[in-house]
Amino acid sequence: xxxxxxxxxxxxxxxxxxxxxxxxxxxxxxxxxxxxxxxxxxxxxxxxxxxxxxxxxxxxxxxxxxxxxxxxxxxxxxxxxxxxxxxxxxxxxxxxxxxxxxxxxxxxxxxxxxxxxxxxxxxxxxxxxxxxxxxxxxxxxxxxxxxxxxxxxxxxxxxxxxxxxxxxxxxxxxxxxxxxxxxxxxxxxxxxxxxxxxxxxxxxxxxxxxxxxxxxxxxxxxxxxxxxxxxxxxxxxxxxxxxxxxxxxxxxxxxxx
Numbered sequence: 001x002x003x004x005x006x007x008x009x010x011x012x013x014x015x016x017x018x019x020x021x022x023x024x025x026x027x028x029x030x031x032x033x034x035x036x037x038x039x040x041x042x043x044x045x046x047x048x049x050x051x052x053x054x055x056x057x058x059x060x061x062x063x064x065x066x067x068x069x070x071x072x073x074x075x076x077x078x079x080x081x082x083x084x085x086x087x088x089x090x091x092x093x094x095x096x097x098x099x100x101x102x103x104x105x106x107x108x109x110x111x112x113x114x115x116x117x118x119x120x121x122x123x124x125x126x127x128x129x130x131x132x133x134x135x136x137x138x139x140x141x142x143x144x145x146x147x148x149x150x151x152x153x154x155x156x157x158x159x160x161x162x163x164x165x166x167x168x169x170x171x172x173x174x175x176x177x178x179x180x181x182x183x184x185x186x187x188x189x190x191x192x193x194x195x196x197x198x199x200x201x202x203x204x205x206x207x208x209x210x211x212x213x214x215x216x217x218x219x220x221x222x223x224x225x226x227x228x229x230x231x232x233x234x235x236x237x238x239x240x241x242x243x244x245x246x247x248x249x250x251x252x253x254x255x256x257x
Contacts, residue, residue, distance in 0.1 A: 003055040004063035014104075020060040022248060024106045026097060027051040027064070028122070030071030030115035033079035033209075035162040035217035037182040038170065040081050042162075044069040047114035049173040050142045050233070054112070057241045061248065062110075065101065068093060071115045075209050079216050087121040094125050098133055108251065110244065111139040116160065136251065138244075143169060146235040153228055156219040158198060161209075162186075163219020165232065172229030183224070186217035 004017040029044025048067045055062040073084040085093075098109060111122055122139045130137050143165075154164055163186065170177045194212040197205045209216060 001052055001056045002059050003052055004060070005052065005055070006063060007066050014063075017060070017063055018105050021063045021106065023058065023062040023108045023110060023244065024101050025051045025055055025062055025064050025110045025112055026094070027067040028071065028111055028113040028115070028118055029067060029069055030073050030117065031069060032071070032073040032076040032082040032084070032115070033216045034166070035184070035186075035215050035221070037179045037184060037217075037221055038162050038166070039177050039179075041069070042166070042170065042177050043071065043114040045174045045177060046166075046169055047112055047142060050114070050237070051112050053173075053233075053237055054110075054240055054244075057237065058244065062244075063106075065097060068097075071118045072121050073115070073117055075117065075207065076216070078208060078210055087124070090118070090121050091125045091128065094122075095129050095132070098129050098135060098137070102133060102135055107134075108136045108248070109138070111137065112142060113139060114142045116141065138247065140240060143232050143236040145239040146232045149228075149232050149235050153231070154219070154223075156186075156223075159219030161213075161219070162217040163221055164223040164228070165219065167221040167224030168226070168229035169233055170229070171224060171226040172233050183221045184215065184217065185220040185222060187214040188212065188218065189214060 004021055006014060027047035029047040031040050033040060034042045044067050051064045055064045070083050070085050072087055072090060073082050076082040077084050113122060126137045126139055150165060156163060159165055167178060189212060194207045197203060197207055
């Protein structure tokens with residue numbers, strides 16, 4: 001891939017890249033349970049693979065920072081292996097990453113997030129750090145812009161964690177994350193409390209994942225496919241690329257006024 005990946009570059013190479021790079025993409029994931037059929041680094045790996053592909057499309061305007069490999073995962077913590085950050089820890093980490101890259105001349109950032117549990121913290125961090133450091137920060141869920149593809153091809157309700165969507169994305173981007181011989185449907189718990197706190201409901205609140213699913217999954221991973229993953233990922237990349245090119249041009253126009 002023709003990308004500027006900070007983890008794979010020397011400082012003289014990075015110095016040269018900074019003559020054209022205007023955007024730093026920071027992949028953000030989690031280290032948490034993904035049921036019996038996906039490894040716990042799933043979100044971090046998918047965020048990095050998406051960031052790489054997006055940077056390739058935007059080359060030489062973008063560089064990829066090292067991934068933030070842990071996230072806000074207290075709802076998964078009772079499943080073995082999950083590691084969760086406090087929101088304050090995530091904000092502090094992003095503040096330091098942003099300050100460091102600004103020191104090198106980057107003032108525009110995309111936080112490319114693969115874990116839904118991070119979104120509310122990223123919203124707060126974006127507001128705080130944008131003002132504190134006088135930088136431009138955008139944040140996006142990796143494939144959320146392809147929600148119309150979800151609606152067309154995914155029938156499970158609910159879905160969204162180690163499900164046919166996430167398995168399909170992994171088939172396309174990182175098949176090594178999948179235990180194909182252990183694919184299974186989410187084993188939803190009958191207690192209805194969690195259903196009343198799902199996104200879109202009148203009330204929002206915290207619940208633990210074991211309240212919702214016995215095996216840590218929702219949706220039906222057995223319906224995942226490489227083809228669906230390709231459709232979801234490439235649609236999302238098309239839309240992210242288009243929006244970022246537009247925003248980078250707008251910023252250039254504002255600076256020239």
